[in-house]
Amino acid sequence: MNAAIDRRLAVAPMLDWTDRHCRYFHRLISDRVLLYTEMVTCPAILRGDRDKYLGFSPEENPVALQLGGSDPADLAACARIAEDLGYAEINLNVGCPSDRVQKGRFGACLMKEPELVAECFAAMQNAVTIPVTIKSRIGVDDDDAYESFVSFITTVQAAGCDTFIIHARKALLQGLSPKQNRTVPPLKYHYAHDLKAAHPELTVVVNGGIDTVAVAQSHWQQVDGVMVGRAFWNDPWLIREMHEALGFAPMQRDRDAVLTAYVAYCQAMLQQGLSLHWLIRPILGLFHGLPGNKKWKSHLVTEGPRRKDDVSVIAEAREWVKHVS
Ligand SMILES: Cc1cc2nc3c(=O)[nH]c(=O)nc-3n(C[C@H](O)[C@H](O)[C@H](O)COP(=O)(O)O)c2cc1C
Structure with missing residues (x-):
């Protein structure tokens, strides 16, 4: 048995990109890759067209729903709805830096409020039996010291969270567009690697700039998994190459x-x-x-x-x- 087989491989949530059609297509390429929805906000679910925002094909399973919000009761209600619909995981977005998201007091700016994130996590996890996970940055603005990052993680861990997906660059809340916030701040993978070394009890998935099997392999040696966004969009067959590199059962379809x-x-x-x-x-x-x-x-x-x-x-x-x- 390949030792790498318990490692994770995920397609990153990407607004306007990882819609249900994209996920259906990715599932045909790998039956083991973890699929995430685009971020869906609580008001969209609670007051919008639910089928439009949450509809998916059973063939996509297992799928994680990524939520955007910071009201614990709303998040809990949305998590419950998602579990009833058959989602396999709920993920909270603590990484999006857009102005719209900041105005709503969620996304990356929540890194400044670890207690609130812990409260949101607890509300969601108490409402469902499926896992609830967090996707965060390593910091925001000037607050990007490793110690602050670990303090954020351990505060949320104390509420029971054991799985963190780390986009390994900080977000600048002013002056950069969301697109620039995915390229300008430098990647600091060692934050995720060191977190795993210090807290082996956590499941740590690293994200950001991973675009080859070799790079993914170097992360699999240090953390539990990799999440890949843009490289999978540009080259979806890379999902298959990483699936194979992990030693998952071969897929029959070319x-x-x-x-x-x-x-x-x-x-x-x-x-x-x-x-x-x-x-x-x-x-x-x-x-x-x-x-x-x-x-x-x-x-x-x-x-x-x-x-x-x-x-x-x-x-x-x-x-x-x-x-x-
Ligand atoms: C078009 C686009 C939309 C994105 N939308 C989301 C989103 O809805 N939620 C989220 O957590 N991250 C979002 N991201 C960020 C990605 O999930 C990922 O963290 C980022 O692209 C870095 O990974 P990569 O270098 O492998 O692309 C988006 C990225 C792109 C390119």
């Missing part, structure tokens, strides 16, 4: 079989009135780095929006890629 299964899913979604435009986005990177990739993408992005309900656009685009399995 790229074409994944595509065939996804086209069947698209047909069902188009029958429900969805536009092809939304369905092609997750597959644009499927042939990343391979001959014909550019033409594959350009066919999809030009024809997809024009022929909104014609799934044969995908088979036509496939013709541009030289044969690969």
Whole structure:
């Protein structure tokens, strides 16, 4: 048995990207990768269109719902709704630095309020039997000393939380856009590594800038798992490569079989009135780095929006890629 097999692999929550179609596609690539929804706020769930925000296909399972909020009672209510719908984990967003999120007093600014995060965690965990986890940064603004980071973690741990996903850079709450906040502050992986070494009882998953199997492997030696965002979006087959590197049971489907299964899913979604435009986005990177990739993408992005309900656009685009399995 491969010693790496108890290590975790996750696709990061990404607003507008990891929607249900993207997750369905990623699940076809790996039956072991952990999938997270985009962040969904409590008001959206409690007062919005619940099917729009929480609907998912059973085939995506297991899926974690990422919540955005800071009201313990609201978070508990949302966690309960999610558990009833079949979600496998609830994750609290303590990493988003956008102005909108700060105005709502949640996301990354919650790193300044560890007691409140602990209260939110406890309220959610008391409301459900599925695991509740936290995704945080390593700090915000000038408050990014390792000691403050550990103090944040141990305060939340004292409420019972044992799983932390660490985006290993701080967030600057003023002056940087969310996009810049994913590139400008330097990555400090040692915060996550040192946390695991000091608290082996915690499950620590590291996130940020991981884009090759070799880099993931170096983290698996030090922490419990890796979460990957942009690199999986740009090159979804990297999920399969990491799945294999972890020694998980081999997946039978090659790229074409994944595509065939996804086209069947698209047909069902188009029958429900969805536009092809939304369905092609997750597959644009499927042939990343391979001959014909550019033409594959350009066919999809030009024809997809024009022929909104014609799934044969995908088979036509496939013709541009030289044969690969
Ligand atoms: C388009 C986009 C949307 C994102 N939305 C979310 C989100 O909803 N919740 C969250 O916790 N992080 C969000 N993130 C941050 C990612 O989860 C991740 O922490 C970040 O991209 C760093 O990982 P990476 O370098 O592997 O991409 C988003 C990132 C991107 C690129």
